Amino acid sequence: MKKWMIILATLLLTAFLLTGSAHAVRKGGTLNFMAPYGGDLSTLDLTATSRYQDYLVGMNIHRGLYRWDAVNSVPVLDLPESVEISADKKTYTFKLRPNIKFHHGRLMNSDDIIWSLTRIATMKPSAPAFRYINMIQGAKDLNAGKISTFTGLKKIDNLTFQITLDVPIDLKYSLWFPAVVIYPKEEVERLGDAFATNPVGCGPFKFVKWVKGSEVVMEKFDEFYMDGLPYLDKITYKIMGEAAARDLAFKAKELDATIVGAVNYPEYKADPVISKNMIEVAEMFTRLIGMNPDFKPFSDKRVRQAINYAIPSDLIIKKILKGKAFSARGYLPSSSPAFDPKGKKYEFNLEKAKALMKEAGYEDGFVVKRAIGTANKSWGTGIYEAAMPYLKKIGIELKIQQMEGAAMDARIRSSDFDMFIWSLDSGPDSLETMSRWKSDVDVGSGNYVKFKNAEFDKLLDQAAVAATEAEKNELVKQADAIFTEEAPVWIFNYNKAVLAFHPWVHNLSKVAPEMMFQDLTAVWIDETSPRANEK
Amino acid sequence: MFAYAVRRLLQFIPTILAISLIMFVLLNVLPGNAALMARGEQDTGAISTKDIEAMKREWGLDKPLWYRYAVYLKGLAVGDLGKSFLRREPVIQLLKERVWPTLKLAMVAMFIAIGLGVPLGFYSALRQGRVADTVTMIGAVSGVSMPQFWLGLLLMYFVSVKLRLLPPQGYGGGDFKHIILPAFTLGIGYVGLLARTTRAAVVEILTLDYIRTARAKGLSELLINQKHVLRNALILVLTTAGLQFGDLMAQTVIVEKLFSWPGLGSLLVDSIFQRDIPITQGCILVIISTFLLVNLIVDLLYGVIDPRIRASYK
Numbered sequence: 001m002k003k004w005m006i007i008l009a010t011l012l013l014t015a016f017l018l019t020g021s022a023h024a025v026r027k028g029g030t031l032n033f034m035a036p037y038g039g040d041l042s043t044l045d046l047t048a049t050s051r052y053q054d055y056l057v058g059m060n061i062h063r064g065l066y067r068w069d070a071v072n073s074v075p076v077l078d079l080p081e082s083v084e085i086s087a088d089k090k091t092y093t094f095k096l097r098p099n100i101k102f103h104h105g106r107l108m109n110s111d112d113i114i115w116s117l118t119r120i121a122t123m124k125p126s127a128p129a130f131r132y133i134n135m136i137q138g139a140k141d142l143n144a145g146k147i148s149t150f151t152g153l154k155k156i157d158n159l160t161f162q163i164t165l166d167v168p169i170d171l172k173y174s175l176w177f178p179a180v181v182i183y184p185k186e187e188v189e190r191l192g193d194a195f196a197t198n199p200v201g202c203g204p205f206k207f208v209k210w211v212k213g214s215e216v217v218m219e220k221f222d223e224f225y226m227d228g229l230p231y232l233d234k235i236t237y238k239i240m241g242e243a244a245a246r247d248l249a250f251k252a253k254e255l256d257a258t259i260v261g262a263v264n265y266p267e268y269k270a271d272p273v274i275s276k277n278m279i280e281v282a283e284m285f286t287r288l289i290g291m292n293p294d295f296k297p298f299s300d301k302r303v304r305q306a307i308n309y310a311i312p313s314d315l316i317i318k319k320i321l322k323g324k325a326f327s328a329r330g331y332l333p334s335s336s337p338a339f340d341p342k343g344k345k346y347e348f349n350l351e352k353a354k355a356l357m358k359e360a361g362y363e364d365g366f367v368v369k370r371a372i373g374t375a376n377k378s379w380g381t382g383i384y385e386a387a388m389p390y391l392k393k394i395g396i397e398l399k400i401q402q403m404e405g406a407a408m409d410a411r412i413r414s415s416d417f418d419m420f421i422w423s424l425d426s427g428p429d430s431l432e433t434m435s436r437w438k439s440d441v442d443v444g445s446g447n448y449v450k451f452k453n454a455e456f457d458k459l460l461d462q463a464a465v466a467a468t469e470a471e472k473n474e475l476v477k478q479a480d481a482i483f484t485e486e487a488p489v490w491i492f493n494y495n496k497a498v499l500a501f502h503p504w505v506h507n508l509s510k511v512a513p514e515m516m517f518q519d520l521t522a523v524w525i526d527e528t529s530p531r532a533n534e535k
Numbered sequence: 536m537f538a539y540a541v542r543r544l545l546q547f548i549p550t551i552l553a554i555s556l557i558m559f560v561l562l563n564v565l566p567g568n569a570a571l572m573a574r575g576e577q578d579t580g581a582i583s584t585k586d587i588e589a590m591k592r593e594w595g596l597d598k599p600l601w602y603r604y605a606v607y608l609k610g611l612a613v614g615d616l617g618k619s620f621l622r623r624e625p626v627i628q629l630l631k632e633r634v635w636p637t638l639k640l641a642m643v644a645m646f647i648a649i650g651l652g653v654p655l656g657f658y659s660a661l662r663q664g665r666v667a668d669t670v671t672m673i674g675a676v677s678g679v680s681m682p683q684f685w686l687g688l689l690l691m692y693f694v695s696v697k698l699r700l701l702p703p704q705g706y707g708g709g710d711f712k713h714i715i716l717p718a719f720t721l722g723i724g725y726v727g728l729l730a731r732t733t734r735a736a737v738v739e740i741l742t743l744d745y746i747r748t749a750r751a752k753g754l755s756e757l758l759i760n761q762k763h764v765l766r767n768a769l770i771l772v773l774t775t776a777g778l779q780f781g782d783l784m785a786q787t788v789i790v791e792k793l794f795s796w797p798g799l800g801s802l803l804v805d806s807i808f809q810r811d812i813p814i815t816q817g818c819i820l821v822i823i824s825t826f827l828l829v830n831l832i833v834d835l836l837y838g839v840i841d842p843r844i845r846a847s848y849k
Contacts, residue, residue, distance in 0.1 A: 039792075039805030042621040049621075125589035193623055212632055213797035213805070214706040238705065238795060244688055245704055245793050252695040252703045406810050407566040444587075 025524050030234040030531040031505070034249075036259045036516065038241050040213040043196040046181050047120050050128035055178040056516040057216050057237045061103075062181035062201035065094065065113070066172045068517060070509035073335060073428070075176030079108065079202070079225075089168035096159040101223045102184040103206045110161040116182045118142070118150045129179035135171075137164045168465065173429035178517065204230040204521040214239055219535075224521075231524035233535045250500065253530055257501035257508060259516060262378055265324040265498060274500050281510035282326045282335040283497040284427025287379040289387075289490040290449045295368070295418040302360035304487040308346035310353035310394045311387045313492050320386050321378055325493035330480045331426060331434065333494035335512035338430035338473040344484050346491075353394045365395015372401045372408055373421040383421055383492065412448050420448070423495065428513045430476040431463050437483060449488040456482045504529035536838055536845065543831050550827065551820070555611070558819050559604050562812050594620050607816070616820070617813035619806075626817040629802065634821060637798030639709060640790070641783045643718040645776065648725035653772060655726070656733025657765070663738055671730065678727030683786065687720040687793045704795045717794040721786060725779055732775045736768040769840055777833030781826030 035041065037053040046058045067078040077083060080094040100108040120129045121142045133139055137152030154162040165171065174180070187200040199207050204226070205218035216237040220230055238254075240246045243261045250258040260268050260278070268274045291298040291307070298304060317325045329345035332338050357363055373381040381402045388398055398419070403411070412420050426433050436446035438457050443450060456479050463475035484491070497515030501508055507523045525532060591597045595606065610617055616626035652675075659671040694716060695703035707713035740746060741764060749759045787800035795801075799818050806814035838845035 039801065039808065042809070043623065048623070051621075125593050126586045196623060211706055211797050212629070213791070213801040214795045240704065240795050242793055245691065245795070248688065248691040248696055249703045252691070252699065254695070254703050254705075403566070404808070406808075410566055 025231060025506075026526050026532075027231050027524065028233050028533065028535070029525045029529055030236060030534040031232050031520065031523065031525060032236050032238060032254060032256045032531065033518070033520070034246060034255055034258060035216070035237045035239045036241060036243075036246060040239055041210070041216065044199040044207065044210065044216075045196040046179050047116075047127045047129040047183075048123065048196065050179070052514060052516065053239075056514070056518070058181075058199065058201075059178040059203070059517060060205045060235065060520050061199055061203045061207050061218060062178070062183070063100075063203045064175060064178070064181045066176035067519060068176050068428075068511060068513060070511045070519070073337075073512050075172040075428075079113075079182060089170075090165045092163045092165075092171055093156070094161055094163070096161075097225055098159060100202055100225045102187070102202045103200050103221055104184065104187055105223075106184060106186075108182065108184075108202055109158045110155045112182055112184060113161055114150065114153045114155055115185045117153060117180075119183070119188070120180070121150060127179075129177075132174045132177050132180045135165050135167055135169055135174065137166050139166075170429065170431075170469075173432060205232075205235055208234075226521065230521045232520065235520055250502075253502065256505050256525065256529065256531075257499055260324075260498040260500050262321045262324040266322045268498070268500050269323075273503065277503055277505070278498055278500045279508060279510050280496055280498050281512050281515055282333045283495040283515055284333050284335060284425065284433075284513045285423045285495045286328065286331055286333060286426040287325070287421075287423045287492040287495065288331075289383075289419055289421045289492065290412075290417075291488060291490070292415060292418050293450050293488070294415060297360075297362055297366050298418070300360045300362075301486055302356040303362055304490075305346070306353040306356035306360070306394055307391065307396070308487050308490050309349045309356065310390050310396075311490060312348035312390060313346075313490075315348070316383065316386045317493055320382065321493070323496075324498065325378070325496050328491045328493050330484045331437075331489075331491060332430055332476070332480050333426050333512075335494075336427050336430050336433070337469070338434075338476040338480065340477045340481065343477075343481055346487075350390070350393055357394050362395065365397065367397045367399065368418045369399045370401060370416070370418040371398040371421075372403060372411055372417045372419065374405055374408055375402055376423075378495070379421055379423045379492070381421070384419075413444050415443055415448075415450075421492075426494070430473055431460065434476055434479050434483070435460055437488075451483070451486070451488045453482055453486060456486075502529070504532070536835065540831065540835060543834065547824075547827050551823065552608075554823055555608070555816070555820065556604065558816060559607060560600070562815055563600055563603070565810070590620075616817045619814050620811045621809055622811070622814075626813045629814060630799070630817050630821055633797060633799045633802045636706065636709060636796060637784065637787050637791070637800060638825075640714065640717055640721060640787055640796060640798060641780065643714055644722035644783055645725065645780055647718055647722035648729050648779075649772075649776060651722075652726040652729025653733050656730035656735075656772075657737055657760075657768075659730065660734045660737035660741065661760075668734075672734070675727035675730040675734075678723050679731070680727075681724065683720055683724065683789050684793060686723060687716070687790060690716050690720055704793075706795070706797050717790050717796055720793070721783065721790045724786075725776075725783065728779065729772060729775060733768060733772050736771040737764055740764050740767050766840065770837060770844075773833055773836055773840070777829050780829045781822070784822050784825050 035053050035057050041054050041057060042051055043049050043054055044058045044061065046055060046062055063078055065077070065079055066075040069076040079096055079100055081097045082095045084093045096108060096110065102108060117133055117136070120127045120133055121139050126143060130143060134143070138147060138150050139152060141147045142150055152164045156162060163171065182202065184200055188195050191198055197210060204221055204224045206221045208217040208219050210216045217234065219234045220232060224230060238249065240249065243263065246255065246258050247264050249255045268278060291304055293299045314327050317323065317327060326334055330340055330343040357365070371384055373384060375381065381400050384398055384400050391398060408420065411417050435441070437451040438447070438460060439452040439454070441447040459475050459479040463472045463479070466472035466475060499508060499515055504526045505523065506526065508518060511517045595603055607617070614627065616630070618625055619629060622629065655671050655675070659668045662668045691703045694700050701712050701716055705713055746759060746763055749763055787798055788804055790796065791798045791800035792804055799821060802814060803818035806818065
């Protein structure tokens with residue numbers, strides 16, 4: 001018996017060691033990743049852009065006070081090692097890690113934080129990153145040129161500094177965004193405009209080169225503050241906006257990972273190898289049709305609800321999007337902490353839709369003359385076309401106007417539409433997300449459907465001063481229920497972001513705010529990679 | 536010939552002015568603006584009207600169109616094409632970085648087109664009415680009618696995914712293995728076009744009196760083809776190739792995007808979708824100038840090939 005136990009133990013140990021070695025972290029090699037959104041990068045100065053294409057590359061060069069923790073789906077401290085928050089939630093006292101170095105070799109200190117945030121607040125015209133810091137005391141006045149010092153920032157010592165807010169909000173949800181990054185003053189001043197194309201950061205990778213329109217190359221920063229990280233020697237971001245070309249580059253093993261669109265999703269899912277190496281997440285973007293209440297029929301809640309009942313969203317997801325979307329109930333996506341899994345869902349019900357139309361006095365229907373949208377396959381005019389036969393059954397006819405993004409954006413902001421179909425930001429902070437629909441938010445600032453509801457506003461105001469995160473989310477959840485019931489939009493789906501990778505790539509994460517915001521610090525490749533030893 | 540070249544160069548000025556005016560007006564009346572497009576395709580939260588107005592002011596978009604055009608012309612006169620809205624870099628700098636990859640791609644594609652198209656057309660004309668002629672012309676028509684985007688994907692699939700011979704995309708510092716696929720994708724349509732043009736020219740020349748005379752004089756077929764047929768056919772071929780070079784520069788738009796080639800074409804497409812008007816203007820200006828220059832060079836080359844034309848330049 002004892003002999004058998006020893007043999008069994010030996011076998012188990014051997015198996016463990018073998019398995020362990022197969023999954024042991026390996027250092028070195030080059031990862032060929034992609035920048036898949038639209039065209040070339042515009043800049044690597046992340047404070048001066050609002051393009052995701054720039055962020056997803058630059059975030060591995062630069063760092064900020066917080067970063068997104070994909071495992072727990074919440075922002076966590078990055079450059080500071082600790083933070084103390086005052087009882088009124090208005091004062092944050094941060095202590096920086098003592099070993100953070102910029103890529104040119106200097107240690108970071110409190111002055112760098114104060115200088116970087118002040119720079120964001122004083123850039124002309126306003127830096128896109130300003131919206132993430134405009135709640136800091138004095139930010140708005142500084143931005144308007146009314147004061148010359150940032151009153152909400154205070155240096156305590158070389159590693160300690162304080163941020164004071166105008167209102168008690170959860171700062172981590174603003175400062176985690178890759179736009180709020182810390183730069184070395186002397187390098188920004190030395191390089192001037194050229195800093196945008198030759199950035200110096202403090203992140204895990206150092207900038208090497210940017211072949212405009214083709215690729216961005218960065219290499220491991222040996223003095224990164226996290227011991228032993230990053231694992232990779234080099235990253236090459238291939239700038240590839242064309243999905244078909246990306247698919248072929250992935251299959252040719254030129255790309256180590258690729259973002260998967262609806263066209264390729266069924267094929268990838270059916271592939272015995274690739275399907276085992278795919279991660280999916282309900283990205284914080286909600287696809288919807290917005291209805292303009294200035295168009296008389298849409299001022300009636302019953303008509304809006306009828307539209308919600310009349311369109312079989314799950315069927316469209318299955319047939320048109322090939323299953324590459326998550327069915328929606330409520331505005332907030334299933335990856336949001338305020339998502340209500342038991343919330344109202346407008347199940348397909350033509351009879352109910354017809355009854356609502358009759359009740360509203362539109363039994364004979366009407367024509368929507370300005371149904372605007374882009375050519376996007378997942379949230380464009382193709383979805384209108386799929387919905388049209390169903391809408392016709394309740395008497396609604398659509399006249400579709402297809403245009404490209406810039407034109408549609410301008411049309412929405414000037415309320416020059418009856419319906420628009422788009423993909424709207426819906427995370428990560430549930431409160432901030434829902435706040436765009438508050439009565440006092442104008443069309444230009446995001447309330448495109450002019451939603452007005454006093455009870456909704458009240459709940460969000462209460463959520464803003466809630467004592468705990470849970471309490472806040474509960475109130476936001478209730479507000480979302482009102483929004484869904486009022487149906488100012490037809491909520492179509494939450495994006496199912498899919499990242500496929502080769503078997504040699506390890507540690508890519510499910511990043512709910514945007515799948516391509518991949519922090520590559522802890523990503524590694526094993527020896528089967530064709531670039532395992534490439535430096 | 537020098538005086539002729541100078542005269543032609545001076546004619547460029549009104550041409551460029553006229554085109555710049557049309558281009559400026561069209562680009563500035565397009566709906567949508569760069570401040571909004573800076574956010575990307577998805578709506579990623581609010582951008583205030585105040586910020587949009589501030590951006591418009593900084594970029595001079597709040598001024599009347601005639602004033603902006605005057606400022607543009609003033610800059611153009613001293614070689615200043617303005618600053619990119621989004622990239623905040625001088626347009627001239629961006630163009631400098633992108634011109635060479637595009638020219639290189641266009642030249643290799645044209646080299647492929649001439650290198651394959653002219654011999655194929657010549658051969659086809661000499662075998663007029665035979666199987667070889669039919670096969671060559673079917674190939675030529677297929678080449679002309681094949682969409683570049685589809686051909687590029689097809690080449691990527693067979694050459695890169697299946698055979699693993701060449702990289703499917705990228706610039707690779709402009710090395711030979713990276714340029715083959717995009718250059719073939721770009722050039723293959725022009726192979727067909729040049730083959731058909733050459734064939735038509737050669738077939739016509741072969742029926743002319745001086746060819747019959749040459750044969751009657753007892754010259755060998757090789758010498759006739761080389762000295763009389765090819766040389767005379769080259770004028771038409773050169774005209775076609777010259778005209779097509781400008782077209783080729785414009786066609787790089789599709790190929791560069793497909794192969795992530797860092798040239799003018801991809802810069803032009805990005806700038807159009809981002810409403811980065813200074814870059815769009817700069818790219819179009821370079822493409823037009825190249826077209827005009829290449830045509831001038833072709834006209835001057837006529838003189839080199841044909842002494843009769845050279846005489847008319849005086």
